Every structure is written in structure tokens, then in C-alpha cells.
Amino acid sequence: MTDSEELARLGELHQRGVLSDDEFARAKARVLQGRASSPSPAPIVATINSLRRSRDDRWLGGVCGGLSQLSGLESWAIRLLFVLLLLVGGTGGFLYLLLWVLVPQEEPAPGPALSQR
Incomplete structure (x- = not known):
């Protein structure tokens, strides 16, 4: 009803x-x-929505660093997985580029305010 x-x-x-x-x-x-009171999104949806490219742990676009923060795996293991997928038909390269374009970069950490003189 x-x-x-x-x-x-x-x-x-x-x-x-x-x-x-x-x-x-x-x-x-x-x-x-x-x-x-609308129902809260499922935990998996909230986790996926929190995915951001890393500003600190990056070699190219920060995708592996962001996936590392999200999953808890080491970023070197994720990089290795992308390289292995790259060797298998180029899937890793395509997936990395897709994530680089679609995943937003994390916000910069708030730093001390610069004083103007």
C-alpha cells in the first residue's frame, strides 16, 4: 500500500x-x-562509491593505490595483477585506463592555511 x-x-x-x-x-x-526515512544503500554499494584514486600511493593514475586502500591488499599486489592481466590480451591496460577515467581522485588532505603577507 x-x-x-x-x-x-x-x-x-x-x-x-x-x-x-x-x-x-x-x-x-x-x-x-x-x-x-529512506533505506540506506547496501554496504557493497557504499564501499564501491567510496573508491577514489590515491594521491599518495601512485605510479601513474593512483588506481592501484585507491584499490589498495579500499580492499586492504598491498598496492604492489594489485599492480602485479594489472600487469598479469595486461599480458593476457591487454585486459589489464584497458581496465586500468577505464578506472583512471571513471574513478574520481581523492580530496587533498587539509593542510595549514597559507598566510599572505
């Missing part, structure tokens, strides 16, 4: 006298609060 149908049903019950004013207000608030 949609929220609008639920609110219409509550309104009918209130008009017929089945629900008091206080009960109607509480039921209406419960329906509206349930609609406002």
Missing part, C-alpha cells in the same frame, strides 16, 4: 469516527516519518 493510499484510509477512518483526533495525528505522523 502506498503512502497516499494509507493516508486516505486513515482519513476515512477519522471521518467515520473510528479514530480520534489524537490517534489520527499519531498514525499520520507515523506514515509520513516512514516515508521520509
Whole structure:
């Protein structure tokens, strides 16, 4: 049942006298609060959305450093995997370029403010 149908049903019950004013207000608030709280994304989606190219651990584009931060594996192992995939039909190179283009770079760490003289 949609929220609008639920609110219409509550309104009918209130008009017929089945629900008091206080009960109607509480039921209406419960329906509206349930609609406002959207379900959080699945943990895997949140993890994938947090993928960023590394600014510190990089040789080319920071893709392996970012995957290392996300997965917990060492970045050298991820680099080795990309090289092995590169040797098998060029898949590693294509995948690396694709990730380099599509994955945003991580934000720079906030540093001390530079004073202007």
C-alpha cells in the first residue's frame, strides 16, 4: 500500500469516527516519518562509491593505490595483477585506463592555511 493510499484510509477512518483526533495525528505522523526515512544503500554499494584514486600511493593514475586502500591488499599486489592481466590480451591496460577515467581522485588532505603577507 502506498503512502497516499494509507493516508486516505486513515482519513476515512477519522471521518467515520473510528479514530480520534489524537490517534489520527499519531498514525499520520507515523506514515509520513516512514516515508521520509529512506533505506540506506547496501554496504557493497557504499564501499564501491567510496573508491577514489590515491594521491599518495601512485605510479601513474593512483588506481592501484585507491584499490589498495579500499580492499586492504598491498598496492604492489594489485599492480602485479594489472600487469598479469595486461599480458593476457591487454585486459589489464584497458581496465586500468577505464578506472583512471571513471574513478574520481581523492580530496587533498587539509593542510595549514597559507598566510599572505
